[in-house]
Amino acid sequence: MDIIKWRETYETGVQSMDTQHKRLIHLINQMYTILRDKQSLEAVGNVHAEMTEYAERHFHDEEELLRSYEYPGISEQQASHLGYRQKIEAFSDKRNADELATAQDIYAFLRRWWIEHITNEDKRYGPFLKDKGLT
Numbered sequence: 001m002d003i004i005k006w007r008e009t010y011e012t013g014v015q016s017m018d019t020q021h022k023r024l025i026h027l028i029n030q031m032y033t034i035l036r037d038k039q040s041l042e043a044v045g046n047v048h049a050e051m052t053e054y055a056e057r058h059f060h061d062e063e064e065l066l067r068s069y070e071y072p073g074i075s076e077q078q079a080s081h082l083g084y085r086q087k088i089e090a091f092s093d094k095r096n097a098d099e100l101a102t103a104q105d106i107y108a109f110l111r112r113w114w115i116e117h118i119t120n121e122d123k124r125y126g127p128f129l130k131d132k133g134l135t
């Protein structure tokens with residue numbers, strides 16, 4: 001069973017973004033399962049790498065979309081995405097010290113960050129884009 005269940009309150013109403021957000025939540029759920037079942041550090045590393053790659057793709061797509069619709073909150077979004085990247089980089093510096101503890105910290109960070117980001121910042125562009133005719 002997934003630790004984070006997708007809820008209606010996470011929906012921005014923009015289909016392409018909701019689909020990507022669901023995939024991100026799915027990867028966080030996977031990371032939780034791997035840590036809970038004490039699977040190998042390699043498995044943790046793989047899902048973390050996939051998460052980092054997919055998050056980059058998502059930030060890119062999201063920023064492109066917001067830019068093309070001249071969303072006024074684009075700079076806040078970019079700053080927020082940059083903050084995320086910096087935090088993830090800081091984690092990878094600490095990694096060698098205690099990989100498992102770091103993996104748990106990363107999981108906790110991902111879970112908190114993504115839910116907060118989606119429900120606060122991302123949900124704000126939903127009505128704006130809908131107003132412009134995007135679904």
Ligand SMILES: [Fe+2]
Pocket residue numbers: 062077081117121122
């Ligand atoms: Fe965002």
